[in-house]
Amino acid sequence: MTARTDEGEAQATHTWSRLITVALLIGSLAATIPQAFARDCAPAPDGGNPCPVTLIRPPVVPLSAMAKLGKALFFDKALSGSGQLSCASCHVPSAHYAPDNALAFARGGVAMDKFGVRAVPSLTYRERQPPFSVGPDNATSETAPPPPSPPSAKGVKSASNTGVSAQAMVPQGGLFWDGRADTLQSQAAGPLFDPREMAATRTGIAARLRHAPYSADLFRLMGAHASDDMLIAEALFALARYQIEAPVFHPYxxxxxxxxxxxxxxxxxxxxxxxxxxxxxxxxxxxxxxxxxxxxxxxxxxxxxxxxxxxxxxxxxxxxxxxxxxxxxxxxxxxxxxxxxxxxxxxxxxxxxxxxxxxxxxxxxxxxxxxxxxxxxxxxxxxxxxxxxxxxxxxxxxxxxxxxxxxxxxxxxxxxxxxxxxxxxxxxxxxxxxxxxxxxxxxxxxx
The missing domain is CATH 1.10.760.10 (Cytochrome c-like domain)
Known part of the structure; x- marks a missing residue:
């Protein structure tokens, strides 16, 4: 079996999202479309919603074998160079997969004596994150306009007039603060190999993957003769699948x-x-x-x-x-x-x-x-x-x-x-x- 690629993750994510959307829309299309396009839905005087909608959420289904493997990897501190950090150390479940402390930069490194250079973001709601591109500003596709802008705000970017400048080409999508990664698979590799963060090495990770409590699950998916590179690629893919499939990352x-x-x-x-x-x-x-x-x-x-x-x-x-x-x-x-x-x-x-x-x-x-x-x-x-x-x-x-x-x-x-x-x-x-x-x-x- 060949290891998953970033393109494979992107295709799997796209297919998963499309299947979810199609399945849910078939059952509720007539009732949902008019609601989804509701406009000017300001709260009523009593705080209620005068035009309620039926939200289309990802269905709650059992995790795939790959996502279950990803969950085990997410909490495994032995993957780090120090043996003290897992993904969950910085992306804490009880803190909505963000840090549970007030540190501007997370502590890491082999000796836990280094610090990252940016604030740790949350990992929630990444299942709909598009890959990086430079294209038309299409923000109106995800928003209903608020009340019309007064004359003094004319020309100002707002949710109601973004469409007017739809020809503007703007950078959008991607992961990390600077958009350098396009998939959750490549994103996972960033902190894993960063010497200031988890500080792992490919040799060390491969050894851990071959002898971890979840190794049997990994080899069932990969085959007994997988190379180190294939094992690492599959592990990163599993981490991505866990974040995409598990409802805890996108509960709404x-x-x-x-x-x-x-x-x-x-x-x-x-x-x-x-x-x-x-x-x-x-x-x-x-x-x-x-x-x-x-x-x-x-x-x-x-x-x-x-x-x-x-x-x-x-x-x-x-x-x-x-x-x-x-x-x-x-x-x-x-x-x-x-x-x-x-x-x-x-x-x-x-x-x-x-x-x-x-x-x-x-x-x-x-x-x-x-x-x-x-x-x-x-x-x-x-x-x-x-x-x-x-x-x-x-x-x-x-x-x-x-x-x-x-x-x-x-x-x-x-x-x-x-x-x-x-x-x-x-x-x-x-x-x-x-x-x-x-x-x-x-x-x-x-x-």
Whole structure:
């Protein structure tokens, strides 16, 4: 048997997703399509959803033999060079497969004396992550538009007018903060072999795979005479299948999911937070963090999978002497070192964001309130976020070389020159309250 390739994983994932969608749509097409295209569904005065939908979720089915093997691998610390780290050490199940600590950079290495260089993302909701591409901005395919923008917001990117600029070619998709991997199989290899993280070697992993408690399961799938390279490729493929198949990685069990289906009412502050989140002249959050079901009736992922340069302040704990340039330095052969992408990082999902303890690619913020304040005040009161130099001048955009400052988003609300923030402090708090509805495990038991 030959080892799985990245292309094989992508094809398997595509086939799995298509089968799920077709099977579910056949039974509920007539009832679901009109609901999935519901427009202007703001919360009712009582917090209810005036146009509930039937969400199309992945079916809960028994894990394949490959996914079961992936689960065993996911929790195996012996795969790491130190013998102390598994995938689950940083992607903690009880923390929605994100870190359960406030470290900006995870500890790793053979002697556990090194640190990664970026904040660890969550592994949830990767089953719908598209591969990297540069193509038309099609964010409207996963969002219903909020109320029309007022004249003052004309020309601003928002969930309601993104389609107007559909010819704009934008980077999107991919895994990691910089989009350097296209599949979960290749993504899994990143931290596994990084000397600052799991610090494994191919020789060490192959030896472990041949003598682990799950080795018999692996050889049943691969055959008794598989080479080391084949074993490693199959192990990475198994890790990918576990993340794609296991419902724990994509439960869609938040209060917001329940609200979309009309099962609960939002509180007054939650409902107001949702309105502000969607309003292109206020939070404008839904311009990038899509908040409505897509055309197939699937729950929103709260990301458009695209990239932005937001000029997050440098984390003092980051390695000194270099800049993290993001997408332009990802080493992708298809875009090379495109300077227009320097400073770009992938827009993360906001699902389970209320339980995170660090934010942005460099972990520079430690609360959602800090994040909201940065969005609102970056261009109004930059001294709150950037350091001063020895001569007292402000060191703006201190984690991006000046020649790339033109890449920074200064046009989309709430950024850009303005006399006052688009959101009051109280309104920012209401958006944070709304973000709490995106935490999984809070929805009523589905029948």
């Amino acid at each position: 069990s938040s209060r917001y999911d329940a609200w979309l289906e009309g099962q609960i009412r939002l509180t007054r502050d939650e409902a107001e937070g949702l309105r502000l989140f969607n309003d292109p002249s206020k939070g404008n959050c839904a311009a990038c963090h899509l908040s409505m079901v897509d055309e197939e009736g699937r729950p929103p992922l709260f990301t458009d999978h695209q990239y932005e340069a937001l000029a997050a302040p440098r984390n003092p704990l980051a390695p000194k002497g270099s800049y993290d340039l993001g997408l332009c330095a990802a080493g992708r052969a298809d875009i090379g070192h495109t300077e227009a992408y320097c400073g770009f990082f992938r827009t993360p999902s906001l699902r389970n964001s209320a339980t995170r303890k660090v934010f942005f690619h460099n972990g520079t913020f430690t609360s959602l309130r800090q994040v909201m304040d940065f969005y609102e005040l970056r261009d109004i009161e930059p001294s709150q976020f950037y350091p001063r130099q020895a001569d007292g001048t402000l060191l703006l955009n201190d984690d991006l070389p000046r020649r790339y400052w033109g890449n920074i988003d200064k046009t989309d609300t709430p950024f850009g020159p303005r006399k006052s923030p688009s959101l009051t402090p109280e309104e920012r708090e209401k958006i944070i309250v709304f973000l709490g509805t995106l935490t999984d495990g809070q929805a009523p038991q589905r029948k």
